[in-house]
Amino acid sequence: MHSTLVRAQNVFGFFTTVCFVVAGFIALSDFSWERKPSSTVSVKDVQVVRGRPHYYSTKKEEYAHIRFNLNTDLSSLFTWNTKQVFVYVSATWPSNSTGPRDNEAVIWDTIITSPSADHLQNIGPAAMKKLVKSAKGKSIDPSRGKLNLKNQKAKYQITSPTGKLAETDDVVLKVHYNVQPWVGMLTWTPQVDFGGWKTMKGGVSKAFTLPALKKKKEETKKKATS
Secondary structure, three states, rough: OOOOHHHHHHHHHHHHHHHHHHHHHHHHHHOOOOOEEEEEEEEEEHHHEEEEEOOOOOEEEEEEEEEEEEEEEOHHHHHOOOEEEEEEEEEEEEEOOOOOOOOEEEEEEEEEOHHHHHHHOOOOOEEEHHHHHHHOOOOOOOHEEEEEEEEEOOOOOOOOOOOOOOOOOOOOEEEEEEEEEEOOOEEEOOOOOOOOOOEEOOOOOOOOOOOOOOOOHHHHHHHHOO
């Protein structure tokens, strides 16, 4: 006869095996859901100004402030195993160096939770109450994946390693996403079609040029009077 300890170990081993098998099936079930996200993004306004990277710095750098329009449909990313979706917009422009990689910086992001993960949101009580009320009785709310932003101000200003940004050509905005499931692996914006998971339709703006450095009003007045 086995001792109580051996029996407990066998039960625990069987329990963990079942848990891992069930978790594996749950993770694989994501591939049975079709993903076909789409997005359009366009630039509304751009300004380039000079500023210091921190209070004690004596060196000034050029920073770009961007406003944009964003219309996305990520509803197909929300399934019963979706915990939250991280959406972000980046600005990409060619590098001046000989390297193959372009410069890229995130200018805006947001986290969209599923109704079962609303408690993870870092928002105020009033906003939380409104969010919970909107999804009452729903385990999945694909409508949350639809964003329609007009003249949206970027959360983050961008600069470059050289500190120079004015009159930079071929700048584009790109929309990305990251799906975090309850069980399974993190998935990022796919670059190629993989079964039912399609690449994002659109999601890239037309190329634009950053404007010249915005000068102070005083300097403009002096030049006008001289």
